Amino acid sequence: MTSASSVDPGSPVSPTLLGEDDDDEPVVRRRRSSDVVRVVSARKPVHERVADIWRARELLVNMVRTEIRVKYKSSFLGMLWSMMSPAMTLAVYVLVFQVILKNGIPNFVIFLFSGLLLWNLFQVGVQTATGVVVNNAGLVKRVSFPREILALAAVGSASVFFFFQACVMVIFMVVLHTSPAWTLLWLLPVAMVPLLVLASALAIFLAAVNVYLRDTQHLIEVLVGAAWFWACPIVYSYQSSVAPKLVHHGLTWLYFLNPVTPLIMTFQRVLYALVTAPSTVPPHPVEHLLPSWGWFTYLWADGAVLGVSLVLLYIALVVFGRLAGNFAEEL
């Protein structure tokens, strides 16, 4: 055991902290290692909460890692399941919409996958986050850390699975000899960022609300899993299926109130890339599968979603801050 006098004054952790207590050892009075002033109070402004979250970013990374490891630790196929389950969903939708209903979209697997990829991130992230504070009651009652991290970790681990699925998608594209719109690849992160912000906003909000109203979890399963999913052009094409009817009734604005829609359409534009193509169903008319917007329209729409999401995120943080004070008692 080294002597305490060798402690590097600049290092936040002294190497001699642990080990047998030894009274003979010269003890050096230490200086305060950190000048961080922490305030515990019922009302903490949002910017301070955000600063707290930022300081705990390493915890976020560790929690995401933990969640992924724990989830698949004792299952035989492990990580493979994270790809199997969307693959099964994909297979069912292809069977239903292409084989049975004959929707006529060429390369339907890729069309479906490009939307589903983003949707899965959103749905899994938001749904897991809703229960996350309640499920970690033990932690919340005993350890102090920014509780928002729990919700963000749920979105974070959904993002990791998004990455695995994206790899599968690349394999699909290679196998099926399709190529994305190479010149528009930069739009992918443009759509990703608003989605992550939006998912985080909902995750933080719902995680807090669910502590007080445990129904939220079930409600969200139905709302997001069923209703919201069908409101997005994932299994059907916006341009060929709903656009004409919406225009007819003047309801296009209503459809685009769904902030996920522009993001999914961006992904489809980049990854599926076929704006128009002849239908696979006789008599093979040319279908307009995606809107004929230029890149600027996508950029504008995604930017608008980002703006809205940031506002929602702010509201979510305010609400969470108000509710978080009583978590330890409510759980």
Added chain:
Amino acid sequence: MGDVAVDIQHISKRFRLYEAKYTSLKERVIHAGKVPFRELWALDDVAFEVAEGETVGILGQNGSGKSTLLKCVCGVLQPTSGQVVVRGKLSGLLELGAGFQQELSGRDNVYLNGSMLGMSRRDVDRVFDDIVDFSELGPFIDNQVKFYSSGMYVRLGFAVAVSVDPDILVVDEVLAVGDERFQRKCLGRIKKFQKEGRTIFFVTHAPDLVRQVCDRGVVLDQGKVIGEEVATDAIEIYHEHLVRAGAAAAAPPGGPVLAPERPIRITSVELEHGGSGSRPYMLPHEPMTVRFGYEASDRIDGVVFSYSVFTRDGTLVHASDTAILDQLVDVAAGSGQVEFHFDEVPLLDGNHLVHVGISSRTGEIYDVRENALELNVKNPGQARGLVALEPQFTARAASYR
């Protein structure tokens, strides 16, 4: 030094105690606006400062708000009003191993727990071997923690918490767990922290421990600070308070029934000691008298008067009776008084309970008063434990090399 490390600024914490907790939408709608609850102020305008490098002990009975206060300082709970300002890095030993993930190995949990306590991966890397050393886990560090014994669990928790290199260490009664050797080791570490000038915030209901480690004591009762003194004075306040609380709690039981087989009953029990009249406690080696009055309805031969002294946790300190003393008493009808006198009582700290009883020679119990008296002994010196012994210390030069 001299800076304030923890500044508790008039915090109050209200808990709502619901008779039933409604958390589903259906229940909330049905019971909207009429959920019965009682309000409980667990902390009521608590304000004091802890200077940097100081060790402060929080004393109080169960339910006095000690743990709530600690949780507010650690940030697990937020006060209903007021705020706590904490300067420097704080590590809380609220519950050891609280953040552990059952499925992960000890190693992974050290990193996870470390980051929960604000350490970076590099920080943990640096102290990892020491953590394993201190926790004495050795090769088990790579086993999943769900297979750990509770001792292993607690050791690892403590090792991680102290390895954060905190400026302020908050210790709830975690030292009560683990075996004696490990407790000593933990206490050793805490004392070392003290010497290094770290601030320590200590919660306990063992006054002895406060005397041992604390500079200052804060006594809490029902959410209020009722005393904030140097450690020994705080212990005194705590004891005096316990006496009052005890007197209130030990309401006299319903009048004793004089059954034919119980021809004698205790009418009064009192305690007189060296400090009687001036203070509610006695000092070690002071004289003491336990006196009880009785009333007999008949003449009884061979009555046995007895007394016993217990600690609060039920350990028998001392018991005796007139049979043991070989003094059988023949009692005439009417009332009378007997007393046990002790020239000196060699007890150290304690807030003991005295039971008295009257029985027949054959063991038939005529009357019993449990918790009839409280015996408070306060030790002005530094020695610790239950019994006041007077050691003689001698050093012989020959025994040294």
